Amino acid sequence: MEINDFIRKGIRDLKPYQVPGVSYSIKLDAHENPYPLPDRLRAKVEKVMANLPLNRYPDPGAVKLRQAIADYTGLDTDWITVGNGSDELIQSIMLAFGENVVYPEPTFDMYPILAKVTGLSLKGIPLGDNFCLDDEAIIQAAKENQPSLIFISSPNNPTGNSFPREKIERIIVESGALVICDEAYYEFSGESFIPWLAQYENLIILRTLSKLGLAGLRVGYMLASPSIIREINKVKLPYNLNTVSQEIAALVLTDFEPISSQIKEIVAQREEVSQCLKALPGIDSFPSRTNFILMRSNLPGADYIWSELVKAGILIKNLNREGALKDCLRVSIGTHEENAAIISALNRIVFDSEIV
Ligand SMILES: Cc1ncc(COP(=O)(O)O)c(C=O)c1O
Incomplete structure:
Protein backbone atom coordinates (compact mmCIF):
# COMPACT_ATOMS: atom_id res chain seq x y z
CA MET A 1 0.00 0.00 0.00
CA HIS A 31 1.64 42.19 9.63
CA GLU A 32 0.35 41.83 13.15
CA ASN A 33 -0.45 44.79 15.42
CA PRO A 34 2.83 45.21 17.35
CA TYR A 35 1.13 46.58 20.47
CA PRO A 36 -0.35 44.49 23.30
CA LEU A 37 -4.03 44.77 24.16
CA PRO A 38 -4.57 48.22 25.79
CA ASP A 39 -4.93 48.14 29.61
CA ARG A 40 -8.62 49.08 29.63
CA LEU A 41 -9.48 46.16 27.34
CA ARG A 42 -7.14 43.78 29.12
CA ALA A 43 -8.90 44.50 32.43
CA LYS A 44 -12.28 43.78 30.80
CA VAL A 45 -10.97 40.56 29.24
CA GLU A 46 -9.71 39.31 32.61
CA LYS A 47 -13.11 39.92 34.15
CA VAL A 48 -14.99 38.14 31.36
CA MET A 49 -12.60 35.18 31.32
CA ALA A 50 -13.27 34.42 34.98
CA ASN A 51 -16.88 33.49 34.24
CA LEU A 52 -16.79 31.79 30.83
CA PRO A 53 -18.74 28.51 30.65
CA LEU A 54 -15.85 26.51 29.20
CA ASN A 55 -17.62 23.21 29.99
CA ARG A 56 -20.18 24.08 27.28
CA TYR A 57 -19.83 24.21 23.52
CA PRO A 58 -19.51 27.70 22.06
CA ASP A 59 -22.60 29.48 20.69
CA PRO A 60 -22.88 28.08 17.12
CA GLY A 61 -24.76 31.22 16.06
CA ALA A 62 -22.17 33.56 17.66
CA VAL A 63 -25.11 35.84 18.51
CA LYS A 64 -23.25 38.26 20.78
CA LEU A 65 -20.28 38.61 18.44
CA ARG A 66 -22.48 39.04 15.36
CA GLN A 67 -24.40 41.78 17.19
CA ALA A 68 -21.10 43.52 18.00
CA ILE A 69 -20.07 43.25 14.33
CA ALA A 70 -23.50 44.58 13.29
CA ASP A 71 -22.99 47.63 15.51
CA TYR A 72 -19.44 48.08 14.19
CA THR A 73 -20.37 47.79 10.50
CA GLY A 74 -23.92 49.20 10.49
CA LEU A 75 -25.38 46.01 8.96
CA ASP A 76 -28.08 43.67 10.29
CA THR A 77 -26.96 40.43 11.94
CA ASP A 78 -28.46 38.25 9.18
CA TRP A 79 -25.86 39.77 6.81
CA ILE A 80 -23.02 38.47 9.00
CA THR A 81 -21.29 35.16 9.68
CA VAL A 82 -18.05 34.54 11.55
CA GLY A 83 -15.07 32.28 10.95
CA ASN A 84 -11.96 30.91 12.59
CA GLY A 85 -9.97 33.64 10.90
CA SER A 86 -11.02 34.87 7.48
CA ASP A 87 -8.95 31.98 6.08
CA GLU A 88 -11.73 29.67 7.19
CA LEU A 89 -14.34 31.84 5.52
CA ILE A 90 -12.39 31.79 2.25
CA GLN A 91 -12.46 28.00 2.47
CA SER A 92 -16.19 27.97 3.29
CA ILE A 93 -16.92 30.19 0.27
CA MET A 94 -15.01 27.75 -1.94
CA LEU A 95 -16.82 24.77 -0.44
CA ALA A 96 -20.23 26.33 -1.02
CA PHE A 97 -19.87 28.17 -4.32
CA GLY A 98 -18.26 28.14 -7.74
CA GLU A 99 -16.04 25.84 -9.75
CA ASN A 100 -13.33 28.30 -10.73
CA VAL A 101 -11.33 30.79 -8.72
CA VAL A 102 -10.00 33.91 -10.43
CA TYR A 103 -7.66 36.35 -8.68
CA PRO A 104 -5.06 38.97 -9.52
CA GLU A 105 -1.45 37.88 -9.08
CA PRO A 106 0.48 38.38 -6.83
CA THR A 107 -2.04 38.38 -4.02
CA PHE A 108 -2.84 36.59 -0.77
CA ASP A 109 -1.46 33.03 -1.12
CA MET A 110 -4.46 31.39 0.55
CA TYR A 111 -6.71 32.03 -2.47
CA PRO A 112 -4.83 29.60 -4.76
CA ILE A 113 -3.92 27.24 -1.90
CA LEU A 114 -7.52 26.84 -0.73
CA ALA A 115 -8.75 26.56 -4.32
CA LYS A 116 -6.45 23.54 -4.67
CA VAL A 117 -7.51 22.12 -1.30
CA THR A 118 -11.21 22.39 -2.20
CA GLY A 119 -10.68 20.98 -5.69
CA LEU A 120 -11.60 24.11 -7.66
CA SER A 121 -9.75 25.21 -10.76
CA LEU A 122 -7.78 28.42 -10.53
CA LYS A 123 -6.65 31.24 -12.73
CA GLY A 124 -4.29 34.02 -11.67
CA ILE A 125 -4.37 37.19 -13.74
CA PRO A 126 -1.07 39.11 -13.54
CA LEU A 127 -1.17 42.63 -12.15
CA GLY A 128 0.17 45.23 -14.57
CA ASP A 129 2.83 47.91 -14.09
CA ASN A 130 2.89 49.34 -10.57
CA PHE A 131 0.66 46.43 -9.55
CA CYS A 132 -2.41 47.83 -11.33
CA LEU A 133 -5.52 45.67 -11.67
CA ASP A 134 -6.32 44.23 -15.11
CA ASP A 135 -10.11 44.39 -14.77
CA GLU A 136 -10.66 43.49 -18.44
CA ALA A 137 -8.68 40.23 -18.19
CA ILE A 138 -10.33 39.29 -14.88
CA ILE A 139 -13.81 39.78 -16.34
CA GLN A 140 -12.82 37.76 -19.41
CA ALA A 141 -11.41 34.88 -17.32
CA ALA A 142 -14.56 34.74 -15.19
CA LYS A 143 -16.86 34.77 -18.22
CA GLU A 144 -14.91 31.94 -19.83
CA ASN A 145 -14.95 29.84 -16.65
CA GLN A 146 -18.45 29.98 -15.20
CA PRO A 147 -19.41 29.68 -12.37
CA SER A 148 -16.51 31.71 -11.01
CA LEU A 149 -15.43 33.23 -7.75
CA ILE A 150 -13.27 36.34 -8.08
CA PHE A 151 -11.13 37.17 -5.05
CA ILE A 152 -9.82 40.73 -4.77
CA SER A 153 -7.89 41.93 -1.75
CA SER A 154 -7.98 45.73 -1.72
CA PRO A 155 -5.64 46.93 -0.34
CA ASN A 156 -3.73 43.97 -1.70
CA ASN A 157 -1.37 41.68 0.19
CA PRO A 158 1.60 41.63 -0.49
CA THR A 159 1.77 44.67 -2.79
CA GLY A 160 0.12 47.07 -0.30
CA ASN A 161 -1.77 49.15 -2.87
CA SER A 162 -5.54 49.66 -3.21
CA PHE A 163 -7.25 49.10 -6.54
CA PRO A 164 -9.46 51.78 -8.14
CA ARG A 165 -13.10 51.45 -7.05
CA GLU A 166 -14.36 51.93 -10.63
CA LYS A 167 -12.42 48.84 -11.74
CA ILE A 168 -13.75 46.73 -8.89
CA GLU A 169 -17.30 47.93 -9.52
CA ARG A 170 -16.95 47.06 -13.21
CA ILE A 171 -15.82 43.55 -12.25
CA ILE A 172 -18.83 43.13 -9.93
CA VAL A 173 -21.25 44.37 -12.61
CA GLU A 174 -19.83 42.68 -15.73
CA SER A 175 -18.13 39.43 -14.66
CA GLY A 176 -21.21 37.35 -13.86
CA ALA A 177 -19.16 35.98 -10.93
CA LEU A 178 -19.44 36.05 -7.17
CA VAL A 179 -16.95 38.74 -6.21
CA ILE A 180 -15.21 38.53 -2.86
CA CYS A 181 -13.70 41.83 -1.74
CA ASP A 182 -11.24 41.04 1.02
CA GLU A 183 -10.99 44.04 3.35
CA ALA A 184 -8.37 42.55 5.66
CA TYR A 185 -6.63 45.96 5.79
CA TYR A 186 -9.75 48.14 5.91
CA GLU A 187 -8.85 49.82 9.20
CA PHE A 188 -5.52 51.00 7.72
CA SER A 189 -6.95 52.24 4.40
CA GLY A 190 -10.38 53.50 5.46
CA GLU A 191 -11.85 52.22 2.16
CA SER A 192 -14.82 49.87 2.33
CA PHE A 193 -17.21 48.28 -0.13
CA ILE A 194 -20.00 47.90 2.44
CA PRO A 195 -22.16 50.62 0.79
CA TRP A 196 -22.37 48.39 -2.32
CA LEU A 197 -23.75 45.34 -0.49
CA ALA A 198 -27.39 46.41 -0.76
CA GLN A 199 -26.95 47.10 -4.47
CA TYR A 200 -24.96 44.06 -5.69
CA GLU A 201 -26.19 40.60 -4.71
CA ASN A 202 -22.99 38.96 -6.01
CA LEU A 203 -20.74 40.84 -3.57
CA ILE A 204 -19.15 39.27 -0.49
CA ILE A 205 -16.94 41.20 1.92
CA LEU A 206 -14.35 39.60 4.19
CA ARG A 207 -12.79 41.19 7.25
CA THR A 208 -10.45 40.01 10.00
CA LEU A 209 -9.50 41.03 13.52
CA SER A 210 -6.02 39.56 13.03
CA LYS A 211 -4.41 42.83 11.92
CA LEU A 212 -6.08 44.80 14.70
CA GLY A 213 -4.33 43.15 17.62
CA LEU A 214 -6.21 39.85 17.96
CA ALA A 215 -4.27 37.56 15.60
CA GLY A 216 -4.03 34.92 18.34
CA LEU A 217 -7.83 34.67 18.63
CA ARG A 218 -8.43 33.74 14.97
CA VAL A 219 -11.57 35.79 14.27
CA GLY A 220 -12.73 36.74 10.80
CA TYR A 221 -16.14 37.74 9.56
CA MET A 222 -18.05 37.82 6.33
CA LEU A 223 -20.64 40.34 5.16
CA ALA A 224 -23.08 39.37 2.41
CA SER A 225 -26.78 39.09 1.62
CA PRO A 226 -28.72 36.68 3.87
CA SER A 227 -29.16 34.26 0.94
CA ILE A 228 -25.36 33.91 0.64
CA ILE A 229 -24.85 33.73 4.42
CA ARG A 230 -27.39 30.87 4.59
CA GLU A 231 -25.33 28.73 2.16
CA ILE A 232 -22.07 29.46 4.02
CA ASN A 233 -23.68 28.41 7.30
CA LYS A 234 -24.46 25.01 5.71
CA VAL A 235 -20.78 24.23 5.08
CA LYS A 236 -19.15 25.80 8.12
CA LEU A 237 -18.47 23.53 11.08
CA PRO A 238 -21.07 24.10 13.82
CA TYR A 239 -18.65 25.17 16.58
CA ASN A 240 -16.02 26.78 14.40
CA LEU A 241 -15.34 29.75 16.65
CA ASN A 242 -14.47 29.01 20.28
CA THR A 243 -16.08 30.71 23.28
CA VAL A 244 -12.98 32.69 24.31
CA SER A 245 -12.56 34.18 20.82
CA GLN A 246 -16.24 35.04 20.53
CA GLU A 247 -16.32 36.81 23.91
CA ILE A 248 -13.07 38.77 23.55
CA ALA A 249 -13.78 39.81 19.96
CA ALA A 250 -17.25 41.09 20.95
CA LEU A 251 -15.78 42.96 23.87
CA VAL A 252 -13.09 44.64 21.77
CA LEU A 253 -15.46 45.62 18.94
CA THR A 254 -17.87 47.25 21.37
CA ASP A 255 -15.08 49.34 22.96
CA PHE A 256 -12.95 50.00 19.88
CA GLU A 257 -11.45 53.39 20.73
C1 LIG B 1 -5.79 39.66 2.21
C2 LIG B 1 -5.85 38.79 3.42
N1 LIG B 1 -6.96 38.12 3.70
C3 LIG B 1 -7.06 37.32 4.76
C4 LIG B 1 -5.99 37.17 5.63
C5 LIG B 1 -6.09 36.19 6.74
O1 LIG B 1 -6.72 36.68 7.84
P1 LIG B 1 -7.04 35.73 9.06
O2 LIG B 1 -5.92 35.88 10.01
O3 LIG B 1 -8.33 36.31 9.60
O4 LIG B 1 -7.22 34.33 8.58
C6 LIG B 1 -4.80 37.84 5.38
C7 LIG B 1 -3.67 37.66 6.28
O5 LIG B 1 -2.55 37.96 6.02
C8 LIG B 1 -4.72 38.67 4.25
O6 LIG B 1 -3.61 39.33 3.94
Missing part, protein backbone atom coordinates in the same frame (compact mmCIF):
# COMPACT_ATOMS: atom_id res chain seq x y z
CA GLU A 2 1.30 3.44 -0.92
CA ILE A 3 -0.04 6.47 0.99
CA ASN A 4 0.74 8.44 -2.15
CA ASP A 5 -2.03 6.61 -4.01
CA PHE A 6 -4.62 7.95 -1.57
CA ILE A 7 -3.61 11.59 -1.72
CA ARG A 8 -6.09 13.68 -3.67
CA LYS A 9 -4.93 15.41 -6.81
CA GLY A 10 -4.18 19.02 -5.90
CA ILE A 11 -3.02 18.13 -2.37
CA ARG A 12 0.05 16.10 -3.37
CA ASP A 13 2.13 19.07 -4.48
CA LEU A 14 1.08 21.47 -1.71
CA LYS A 15 3.50 22.28 1.10
CA PRO A 16 2.39 22.66 4.74
CA TYR A 17 2.42 26.27 5.96
CA GLN A 18 5.72 26.99 7.67
CA VAL A 19 7.55 29.94 9.17
CA PRO A 20 11.35 29.96 8.88
CA GLY A 21 12.96 28.29 11.92
CA VAL A 22 15.21 31.20 12.86
CA SER A 23 15.54 33.04 16.14
CA TYR A 24 14.75 36.74 16.29
CA SER A 25 13.93 39.44 18.81
CA ILE A 26 11.93 41.69 16.47
CA LYS A 27 9.07 40.11 14.51
CA LEU A 28 7.96 42.08 11.45
CA ASP A 29 6.96 39.27 9.09
CA ALA A 30 3.22 38.70 9.57
CA PRO A 258 -8.20 52.05 22.30
CA ILE A 259 -7.58 49.90 19.19
CA SER A 260 -8.39 52.85 16.91
CA SER A 261 -5.63 54.83 18.64
CA GLN A 262 -3.16 52.03 17.99
CA ILE A 263 -4.20 51.91 14.33
CA LYS A 264 -3.67 55.68 13.98
CA GLU A 265 -0.19 55.26 15.42
CA ILE A 266 0.60 52.37 13.04
CA VAL A 267 -0.56 54.43 10.04
CA ALA A 268 1.59 57.39 11.17
CA GLN A 269 4.56 55.05 11.63
CA ARG A 270 3.95 53.57 8.16
CA GLU A 271 4.43 57.00 6.63
CA GLU A 272 7.64 57.55 8.62
CA VAL A 273 9.08 54.15 7.68
CA SER A 274 8.12 54.79 4.08
CA GLN A 275 10.07 58.09 4.07
CA CYS A 276 13.12 56.43 5.66
CA LEU A 277 13.07 53.61 3.09
CA LYS A 278 12.95 56.13 0.25
CA ALA A 279 16.21 57.61 1.49
CA LEU A 280 18.01 54.24 1.30
CA PRO A 281 20.07 53.49 -1.81
CA GLY A 282 19.59 50.01 -3.24
CA ILE A 283 16.02 49.69 -1.96
CA ASP A 284 12.82 50.64 -3.80
CA SER A 285 9.66 50.70 -1.73
CA PHE A 286 6.05 50.76 -2.88
CA PRO A 287 3.20 52.95 -1.59
CA SER A 288 1.10 51.20 1.06
CA ARG A 289 -2.46 51.53 2.38
CA THR A 290 -1.89 48.66 4.84
CA ASN A 291 0.21 47.93 7.93
CA PHE A 292 3.17 46.63 5.91
CA ILE A 293 5.42 47.88 3.12
CA LEU A 294 6.64 45.97 0.09
CA MET A 295 10.18 46.72 -1.00
CA ARG A 296 12.51 45.52 -3.72
CA SER A 297 16.28 45.32 -3.89
CA ASN A 298 18.17 44.09 -6.94
CA LEU A 299 21.43 44.93 -5.25
CA PRO A 300 22.41 43.95 -2.59
CA GLY A 301 19.40 41.67 -3.20
CA ALA A 302 16.42 40.43 -1.16
CA ASP A 303 18.04 37.17 -0.01
CA TYR A 304 21.14 38.99 1.23
CA ILE A 305 19.13 41.66 3.05
CA TRP A 306 16.83 39.07 4.62
CA SER A 307 19.68 36.97 6.01
CA GLU A 308 21.57 40.03 7.27
CA LEU A 309 18.42 41.18 9.07
CA VAL A 310 18.05 37.75 10.65
CA LYS A 311 21.65 38.06 11.90
CA ALA A 312 20.55 41.36 13.47
CA GLY A 313 17.63 39.55 15.16
CA ILE A 314 14.93 40.96 12.85
CA LEU A 315 12.49 38.72 10.99
CA ILE A 316 10.69 40.05 7.91
CA LYS A 317 9.11 38.17 4.99
CA ASN A 318 11.30 37.23 2.06
CA LEU A 319 9.01 37.03 -0.99
CA ASN A 320 11.79 36.67 -3.54
CA ARG A 321 10.65 34.38 -6.34
CA GLU A 322 10.55 34.48 -10.13
CA GLY A 323 7.98 36.88 -11.56
CA ALA A 324 6.46 40.06 -10.15
CA LEU A 325 7.92 39.50 -6.68
CA LYS A 326 11.51 39.00 -7.84
CA ASP A 327 13.83 40.50 -5.19
CA CYS A 328 10.91 41.58 -3.01
CA LEU A 329 10.66 41.70 0.77
CA ARG A 330 7.71 42.66 2.93
CA VAL A 331 8.11 44.42 6.26
CA SER A 332 5.34 44.90 8.80
CA ILE A 333 5.04 48.20 10.63
CA GLY A 334 6.15 47.68 14.22
CA THR A 335 6.47 49.89 17.26
CA HIS A 336 8.50 53.09 16.96
CA GLU A 337 11.52 51.29 18.47
CA GLU A 338 11.18 48.27 16.17
CA ASN A 339 10.90 50.50 13.11
CA ALA A 340 13.95 52.50 14.17
CA ALA A 341 15.85 49.22 14.64
CA ILE A 342 15.07 47.90 11.17
CA ILE A 343 15.81 51.21 9.47
CA SER A 344 19.16 51.41 11.20
CA ALA A 345 19.92 47.75 10.35
CA LEU A 346 18.98 48.35 6.70
CA ASN A 347 21.22 51.42 6.60
CA ARG A 348 24.13 49.40 7.88
CA ILE A 349 23.44 46.50 5.47
CA VAL A 350 23.17 48.76 2.45
CA PHE A 351 26.22 50.87 3.33
CA ASP A 352 28.34 47.84 4.27
CA SER A 353 27.53 46.14 0.98
CA GLU A 354 29.48 46.91 -2.16
CA ILE A 355 26.77 48.97 -3.84
CA VAL A 356 27.36 52.36 -2.18
